[in-house]
Amino acid sequence: MNLYDLTSNWQHVYDMDLDEDTWLDTLNSIDEEIDIKANNIGFLIQNLTADVEGYKKEEKRLADKRRVAENKIKSLKSYLQDNMERLDRKKVKTDLFSFNIQRNAPSLQLTDEQLIPQKYYTVETVRKYDKQAIKDDLKAGQVINGAELKTSQSLRIR
Known part of the structure; x- marks a missing residue:
């Protein structure tokens, strides 16, 4: 019998009108099964x-292995590219692979942010609450609209 059924049976027996000895014996036997x-x-x-x-x-462990493999890939690509550039070879073609050194799309590098004109700035506001301060003030007895302390229960197993 599952725990749900045992709980239902216990509640059913608890609500029954039986003599006290029978009632206690039955509840105790169900309690033992619930304990098990x-x-x-x-x-x-x-x-x-x-x-x-x-x-x-x-x-x-797998994340560490992934990082090692990614670093090896990066190192091997750099090693091959460096040697191709030293030989002034933009292409190497084998039976299985083709290697080409080509230009990447331009990427932005800001050399001095202080010199960038204001029109290129955007303002991002992120609204954050200091939850610890709200909690402390509520514990101190202050009333804060939109906030309350809530107490819950959880099962602890030792």
């Missing part, structure tokens, strides 16, 4: 948490 289900859920959560930690480590 909760224990199993705890083990499942513990295993999944360990899986998540393993996935995080693997993500980091």
